[in-house]
Amino acid sequence: MATYSIEWNDPYCLGRYEPTLLAGAPWRRLLVMGDSIAAGVGDPVDGYADEAWADRLAAALGADHLNLGRAGARVTDVHAGQLDEALAFGPDLTVVAAGANDAFRRSFTASAVVTELEEIVSALVGSGSLVVTLGCFDLGRTSFLPPERRRGLSERLHDLGRLTEQMCLRHGGIHVDFLWHAALDDALLSADRLHINRRGHAIVAADVIRSLSRRLAPRAVSP
Secondary structure: OOOOOOHHHOOOOOOOOHHHHHOOOOOOEEEEEEOHHHHOOOOOOOOOOOOOHHHHHHHHHOOEEEEOOOOOOOHHHHHHHHHHHHHHHOOOEEEEEOOHHHHOOOOOOHHHHHHHHHHHHHHHHHOOOEEEEEEOOOHHHOOOOOHHHHHHHHHHHHHHHHHHHHHHHHOOOEEEEOOOOOOOOHHHEOOOOOOEOHHHHHHHHHHHHHHHHHHHOOOOOOO
């Protein structure tokens, strides 16, 4: 597994000048909602800023922001407990990180989870917000999970990611996928062996910022 002494040397994080990628971006009210990934849970890592990905994104945008993320939240919790406050905030950009806690249960049905997730996304889009969804890192690829459980978790996370991406794109949103991310190894996780650490948060922020910058890039005009 690769290690990097400081964040600037890490090819999976933003380069020294890339934080300006969103300079002049139109989004002024950032809303983050979902589970512990949204909330920013993660251990510090030497050489990396002790910041969650959502705080990094807000700083890159220079936007007002509200984070409603709650550790342990399932999709039903996000829908019932966060959506009204999210809509009241009036975001023009929303990042939704939800579904992983559902996928950890063997009773998980991806289509049912994404159906409820779509109700959240459609309400936000209807209020005028661009929505970004996140695909989870595939923890089935780490050594911490017992071998007999890895395949089942990977399959559930991949089902969730595939359906979430399809749904998000139908609503004109952006899906940022981490399932196959090359940086994933045991060293990317916190001591709880479940949540990404601050290096992981730096990587998430980098990929979200780059994805948003591509949305802003002028489209080629056919001759």
